[in-house]
Amino acid sequence: MNAFWIILTGALVATSCGLLGVFLVLRKMAMVGDAISHAVLPGIVIAYLFAESREVLPMLIGAAAIGVLTTFIIEFLYQKARLQIDAAIGITFTWLFAMGIILISLYAGQVDLDQDCVLYGEIAYIPLDLWITESGQIMGPRPVWILSGVLLLVLLLVLLGYRGLKITTFNPEYAAAIGISTVFWHYLLMSAVSVTTVVAFESVGAILVVAFLIVPPATAYLLTEKLHVMLLLTVVLGIMTAVGGYFLAVWIDGSVAGAMAVTSGVFLLVAVLCSPTTGVLTRRFRREGMPLHLED
Amino acid sequence: MSDFFTFSDPNVRMVTAGTVLLGVSAAIVGTFTFLRKRALVGDAIAHAVLPGVCLAFIVTGDKHPAYLLVGAVIAGWVSLLAMDYLTSRTKLSTDTAIGAVLSVFFGAGILLLTSIQHSGSANQAGLDKFLFGKAASMTRQDIWVFSGVAMVLLSLVLAFFRAFKLVSFDPAFAHSIGLPVRQLEFLLSTITVLAVATGIQAVGVVLMAALLITPAAAARFWTDRIQTMLLLAAVFGFLSGVFGSWISYTAPAMPTGPWIVVLLSVIALFSIVAAPERGIWARIRLQRGNTRKILLENILKAFYSVGEAAQTFTTEVSLPEIQEQRPFEDRALRKGLRRLQRRGLLENKGTDTYTLTPAGLKESRRVVRLHRLWELYLTERMNFAADHVHNTAEAIEHVITPEVEAALLKELGHPILDPHDSVIPYPNPQKPTT
Numbered sequence: 129m130n131a132f133w134i135i136l137t138g139a140l141v142a143t144s145c146g147l148l149g150v151f152l153v154l155r156k157m158a159m160v161g162d163a164i165s166h167a168v169l170p171g172i173v174i175a176y177l178f179a180e181s182r183e184v185l186p187m188l189i190g191a192a193a194i195g196v197l198t199t200f201i202i203e204f205l206y207q208k209a210r211l212q213i214d215a216a217i218g219i220t221f222t223w224l225f226a227m228g229i230i231l232i233s234l235y236a237g238q239v240d241l242d243q244d245c246v247l248y249g250e251i252a253y254i255p256l257d258l259w260i261t262e263s264g265q266i267m268g269p270r271p272v273w274i275l276s277g278v279l280l281l282v283l284l285l286v287l288l289g290y291r292g293l294k295i296t297t298f299n300p301e302y303a304a305a306i307g308i309s310t311v312f313w314h315y316l317l318m319s320a321v322s323v324t325t326v327v328a329f330e331s332v333g334a335i336l337v338v339a340f341l342i343v344p345p346a347t348a349y350l351l352t353e354k355l356h357v358m359l360l361l362t363v364v365l366g367i368m369t370a371v372g373g374y375f376l377a378v379w380i381d382g383s384v385a386g387a388m389a390v391t392s393g394v395f396l397l398v399a400v401l402c403s404p405t406t407g408v409l410t411r412r413f414r415r416e417g418m419p420l421h422l423e424d
Numbered sequence: 425m426s427d428f429f430t431f432s433d434p435n436v437r438m439v440t441a442g443t444v445l446l447g448v449s450a451a452i453v454g455t456f457t458f459l460r461k462r463a464l465v466g467d468a469i470a471h472a473v474l475p476g477v478c479l480a481f482i483v484t485g486d487k488h489p490a491y492l493l494v495g496a497v498i499a500g501w502v503s504l505l506a507m508d509y510l511t512s513r514t515k516l517s518t519d520t521a522i523g524a525v526l527s528v529f530f531g532a533g534i535l536l537l538t539s540i541q542h543s544g545s546a547n548q549a550g551l552d553k554f555l556f557g558k559a560a561s562m563t564r565q566d567i568w569v570f571s572g573v574a575m576v577l578l579s580l581v582l583a584f585f586r587a588f589k590l591v592s593f594d595p596a597f598a599h600s601i602g603l604p605v606r607q608l609e610f611l612l613s614t615i616t617v618l619a620v621a622t623g624i625q626a627v628g629v630v631l632m633a634a635l636l637i638t639p640a641a642a643a644r645f646w647t648d649r650i651q652t653m654l655l656l657a658a659v660f661g662f663l664s665g666v667f668g669s670w671i672s673y674t675a676p677a678m679p680t681g682p683w684i685v686v687l688l689s690v691i692a693l694f695s696i697v698a699a700p701e702r703g704i705w706a707r708i709r710l711q712r713g714n715t716r717k718i719l720l721e722n723i724l725k726a727f728y729s730v731g732e733a734a735q736t737f738t739t740e741v742s743l744p745e746i747q748e749q750r751p752f753e754d755r756a757l758r759k760g761l762r763r764l765q766r767r768g769l770l771e772n773k774g775t776d777t778y779t780l781t782p783a784g785l786k787e788s789r790r791v792v793r794l795h796r797l798w799e800l801y802l803t804e805r806m807n808f809a810a811d812h813v814h815n816t817a818e819a820i821e822h823v824i825t826p827e828v829e830a831a832l833l834k835e836l837g838h839p840i841l842d843p844h845d846s847v848i849p850y851p852n853p854q855k856p857t858t
Contacts, residue, residue: 222634389531
């Protein structure tokens with residue numbers, strides 16, 4: 129049963145992150161996603177300090193705000209201070225992450241977070257964090273419920289906002305011309321990324337969030353050129369990663385989050401080598417095959 | 425505070441020496457990383473060295489910093505190759521390649537690290553210091569290794585300074601003058617990996633990017649010269665190392681690494697805001713100054729037009745008359761008028777009527793002259809139609825320097841009329857002839 133809950137948690141995170149990650153990868157903003165996933169740390173610590181009951185809603189609103197703030201600081205450094213974009217991203221997230229670590233050390237007694245947990249989470253403890261209703265009924269692990277809620281939000285965003293996200297991703301000039309606000313969709317996407325990150329943070333840590341945001345969408349991108357196929361493939365790959373990662377972790381006796389990240393990397397490697405359209409080996413195979421055809 | 429700065433405590437000496445050595449070498453190497461726009465590659469390398477460290481421990485069973493360093497450098501190199509491969513051979517964009525390599529390698533590192541921890545090896549304690557740095561618990565052995573690495577890095581940078589500079593700024597040019605660009609880039613990447621692999625022991629994996637690029641980014645705001653930039657970056661790395669150690673000495677619960685990064689960020693923030701010329705504050709002031717200069721010159725031109733129409737420049741001009749010549753925003757106009765008065769270019773006679781002073785007349789003639797000279801230049805030399813030149817002249821009249829003016833006069837031979845047959849006003853009306 130524990131294995132089921134752990135894999136389910138991983139699959140939920142993979143699906144939410146992957147759906148958003150597709151748009152990050154296509155918008156060439158993968159590293160902004162990485163930055164947000166680190167930068168939410170001080171927000172999480174502050175939320176722990178103020179909301180002892182760990183209420184979900186204020187946490188989510190705070191998370192969305194911090195994500196938008198991070199993007200805003202990056203844009204400010206890039207456009208107003210004219211700092212090159214890679215340095216703007218690097219300075220912003222390291223600064224916010226350092227502040228988060230300092231806050232954790234400062235309130236070590238009050239905050240139930242430790243440094244390692246921030247990086248790679250404790251997905252293995254998820255089955256222990258049960259949600260028990262007032263009547264005493266056990267509803268299953270609490271994070272699974274919260275993650276399901278977030279997945280629902282992300283699904284709503286992607287389904288209802290499909291057209292807006294698609295147009296602003298592929299053709300921002302055209303979007304602006306027909307009156308679709310690129311800024312609105314940009315910040316909406318960023319808030320969704322931060323909400324997902326914050327919720328996933330506790331259970332799987334920063335590193336798995338980044339892995340799920342970037343690697344399955346990148347793998348899917350190598351396999352298809354159609355957006356809806358890419359979204360579907362990302363979800364399938366994410367779930368396969370969660371399952372494979374769990375068993376790898378059991379086999380090696382290591383962190384589940386780390387193992388899932390490695391598994392996603394294995395899928396990426398396979399796609400790089402063997403993608404039917406762009407795979408390195410596929411192309412080499414075709415090149416070698418071609419002269420024969422020509423001689424025929 | 426004095427306890428710390430006498431450096432009598434050997435532990436203080438050790439920690440400070442370690443953080444300063446790492447901070448300064450990372451800052452110097454990072455300057456090239458920054459100039460080559462590879463800040464996030466540095467971040468990825470920092471994450472990617474973790475599996476190398478773990479594998480080195482698994483193979484040797486020893487935690488000697490030199491062994492771990494070798495493992496780290498190899499893993500860092502493999503990650504660089506992986507990023508290059510993904511970017512050049514697949515359709516993935518650079519940032520996706522960086523993010524993918526970063527998370528997968530780091531995930532592998534975490535997997536190995538936890539696996540080592542679970543194996544119960546007695547020797548493994550402390551390996552996890554790589555995640556967040558271990559500035560506060562550096563040993564003599566560490567300092568020796570760090571000093572050695574710092575020496576190697578510094579002498580390489582000194583020896584190849586000119587070549588590194590060229591490769592960072594303009595690889596195509598470097599190639600054309602016969603420099604071995606690929607080998608130099610290889611060398612630069614190697615010293616980056618080396619600096620990162622040692623630096624993470626001070627601040628940890630996640631914050632390493634800051635040690636590498638924040639000093640360089642801050643230094644960039646103060647100078648355009650790479651030598652000065654290297655020196656400033658090194659000074660920033662030094663200062664944050666010293667004060668980061670001091671903070672964790674006075675408050676032992678405070679982690680050194682994150683404080684170093686916060687100090688660096690504060691230095692960077694200060695530079696971004698306050699640096700002369702490139703800083704935000706300086707640029708805002710320059711912009712305001714330009715806006716004001718343009719406003720004042722436009723007001724003077726309006727006075728000149730009123731005077732030109734009335735054929736006398738000594739009459740009083742009222743606000744509506746000015747607004748008729750050129751629509752100004754009311755508040756801006758009043759502010760501009762007050763400022764012109766203070767500069768002695770306008771006189772206030774009666775309520776809301778103004779007259780040009782002799783100095784004001786001279787200045788207004790100068791602006792109008794530049795406007796009309798430029799219009800003439802565009803029609804005569806650039807073949808613009810006479811009705812297409814006004815807007816360009818409106819913009820350029822505010823920035824033409826006396827040198828450019830002299831050149832224009834010479835080029836056009838001190839003309840008398842502009843394309844619209846208005847007289848071009850000269851400083852001394854009697855003198856000009858063709």
